[in-house]
Amino acid sequence: MSTRAQVRFATREEGVSFSEHPNAIQAQFYVHYDGYPEGLGVEIAESLTKYQKIMHWEIESLDARHGDLEYIYYIWQAKNKLAYVSIFERTDYSEESWHLDYDEKDAFTCIFVGLPTALIDKYKINTNANG
Numbered sequence: 001m002s003t004r005a006q007v008r009f010a011t012r013e014e015g016v017s018f019s020e021h022p023n024a025i026q027a028q029f030y031v032h033y034d035g036y037p038e039g040l041g042v043e044i045a046e047s048l049t050k051y052q053k054i055m056h057w058e059i060e061s062l063d064a065r066h067g068d069l070e071y072i073y074y075i076w077q078a079k080n081k082l083a084y085v086s087i088f089e090r091t092d093y094s095e096e097s098w099h100l101d102y103d104e105k106d107a108f109t110c111i112f113v114g115l116p117t118a119l120i121d122k123y124k125i126n127t128n129a130n131g
Contacts, residue, residue, distance in 0.1 A: 002033045003033060003034060003070050003071070004031065004033070004035055004066060004070055004071075005031045005040055005069060005070065005071040005072065005073060006028055006029065006031070006069055006071075006072050006073070007028065007029045007044065007057065007075065008027070008029075008072065008073065008074050008075070009026045009027045009028070009074075009077065010022040010026065010075070010076050010077075011024070011026060011077065011078055012076045012078035012084070018074070018076055018084050019086060019113050020105075020110070021072075021074075021105050021108075022074065025074075027059070027062070028059075028062060028064065029057040029058060029060060030057070030058045030060050030064070030066065031056065032056070032058075033056075035069075035070060036070075036071065037071070037087055037111070037119070037123040038123045038124070038125055040073065041071075041073065041087055042119065042120055042124045044073060044075065044119070045085060045119040045123075046120065048075070049120070065100045066100075067098045067099055067100045067102075069090065070090050071087060072087075073085065073088075074086040083115075083116065084115060085112070085114065085115075085116055085119050086112065086113045087110070087111050087112040087113075088108035088109065088111065089109060090107055091108065091109040092107040092108075
């Protein structure tokens with residue numbers, strides 16, 4: 001299933017909330033499928049904590065916009081500070097919200113902010129469950 005997402009890298013700055021879309025990003029990537037937190041979110045967190053490689057990302061211009069995104073991820077980094085991850089999920093599915101001129105800040109709601117380890121704890125599916 002195509003669950004589309006963008007992964008954006010932002011710098012941790014004083015006074016900028018992790019639960020809001022930042023005004024400036026340093027890089028962004030497009031992910032065409034498995035963009036949900038249990039898939040892409042866990043992959044991002046495991047890459048940050050276990051240095052695992054992530055496949056199937058397409059680097060994009062900072063100006064690239066997609067009307068079909070279902071998730072937007074922010075990876076917040078700064079030298080000598082822990083990385084944080086924010087996940088925004090599309091909550092406005094109106095016809096208007098799928099147009100590129102629609103402000104994506106109005107179409108997405110923050111559903112997670114935290115350290116990569118907390119993301120893994122919340123979203124990684126337990127494959128060792130007996131049941």
